[in-house]
Amino acid sequence: MNEGYSYPGDELALFAQALNWKKYFSGTIRPFIMGDVLEVGAGIAATTPYLLNKEVRSWTMLEPDRRLCIQIEKKMDQQQLPSYCKSICGDLRSLDPQQHYDTILYIDVLEHLQDDQGELRRAVEWMKPRGRLIVLAPAHQSLFSKFDHSIGHLRRYEKGSLRNIVDNSKLKEEHLFYLDSMGCLSSLANKWMLRQSMPTLKQIHFWDTKLIPISRVTDKLFGLTIGKTIIGIWRKND
DSSP, X not given: OOTTOOOOOOOHHXXXXXXXXXXXXXXXXXXXXXXXXXXXXXTTSSSHHHHOOTTEEEEEEEEOOHHHHHHHHHHHHTTOSOTTEEEEESOGGGSOTTOOEEEEEEESOGGGOTTHHXXXXXXXXXXXXXXXXXXXXXXXXXXXXXXXXXXXXXXXXXXXHHHHTSOTTTEEEEEEEEEOHHHHHHHHHIIIIIOOSSOOHXXXXXXXXXXXXXXXXXXXXXXXXXXXXXXXXXXXXX
8 A cells, every 4th residue: 555545445434334244253353453453454444443442552543545544533533432543644654663563454455455465574564573463355256246346456365365475484374264154145146146336225234234143153154164254363473
């Protein structure tokens, strides 16, 4: 990501309504979030409140799009986020070189970046010893659709392709799994039948209120081996 970057999608406000999904995925990664946290590509900070927890000391929201930064700053001014949160408009190069983090998050970010591997290699340099890297991204290139293209996705990830961009000499994999098995069906339906470049609010509501509760059950039955989202958690080797 570069300073001056302009996010191509306009779905952030729409997906901010997916409260069940945010509660679901955040519950799987929240136990691994602690200390000084860096959230790269924070968007409009719609997900941040779901990830905050008592183990967090500070939270830095890094966002390269000035328009989205303004929305984050408004939320902070309105005290919608704790006082230990701050925002920086820019990319990794905008950070204080003396600051390092216990947890670095990439939530729906890597799929937008041309050099996803380089981004993660640079992120490691900002991690404290034994720090964690947490990635959430869309899964399965076979599900790539007009919607992905319309919001600037360059790819979707399999376990193998996500592992390939992580520096295994510096990071040890702790967890790598899929979520939202029922969401695979809705994604396939959109790709092959609806072929929409953007879901409607009604469709988001149906997925969030009807399919996500089912996925909570079926994901366990499938052992987190099927889903339209992939989550990876790594720990720095120090």
